Amino acid sequence: MDGSAQSDSPYSAIYAVVSQIPPGRVCTYGRVAALAGLPGQARLVGYALHALLHHSVVPWWRVINRAGRISNVYAADEQRARLQAEGVVVDDNYLIDLARFLWEGDEA
DNA sequence: TGTGTGACAAGCC
DNA sequence: AGGCTTGCCACAC
Numbered sequence: 001m002d003g004s005a006q007s008d009s010p011y012s013a014i015y016a017v018v019s020q021i022p023p024g025r026v027c028t029y030g031r032v033a034a035l036a037g038l039p040g041q042a043r044l045v046g047y048a049l050h051a052l053l054h055h056s057v058v059p060w061w062r063v064i065n066r067a068g069r070i071s072n073v074y075a076a077d078e079q080r081a082r083l084q085a086e087g088v089v090v091d092d093n094y095l096i097d098l099a100r101f102l103w104e105g106d107e108a
Numbered sequence: 109t110g111t112g113t114g115a116c117a118a119g120c121c
Numbered sequence: 122a123g124g125c126t127t128g129c130c131a132c133a134c
Contacts, residue, residue: 011131029116042116044130050115065116072115079115 011048013037017105018049021062024087025103026096028066035105042066050074062086068098 013036020035021027029042038044049060053074061082065071070090072079080090088101 030118033116038130040117040128041130043114044116046115047131053115060115063115066118070115074115076115 011036011044011051014045014048015052015058018058018060018063020105021059021103023059024101026062026064026068026083026088026098026101027103027105028098029063030066031103031105032063046071062103064096068096068102070094070096 014032017032017035018027021032029045030040033039033042033045036045045063049058049063052058052060061079070076070079076094080094083090083096088096090096
């Protein structure tokens, strides 16, 4: 990932990790943060992904919270639709089965 | 320059 | 099982 994914932003590492999430899979903020070199700083991931809404070049919709639920209050409906389009089963309450679609970033 | 908030996580009750 | 509290870092006012 040298010149890909807007390296002009301080969240380039986060963008890279999110971009590595395979289709039909989801990842938690904490997991992405750890893979990006920011263990525990899950909030930064959420903040970075928020900025992506203005650029939309990274599968931000594949990132959900630890409870397996979509915390996005800005585009929860859109995110759910995108995940379902990817083959991810999203509950009517924006809840996702982590036991089946959780991507730990180590397997695959 | 300092305070407050945020698409969260982990711990405790 | 669910709900409350604390800690983390970056950004807006």
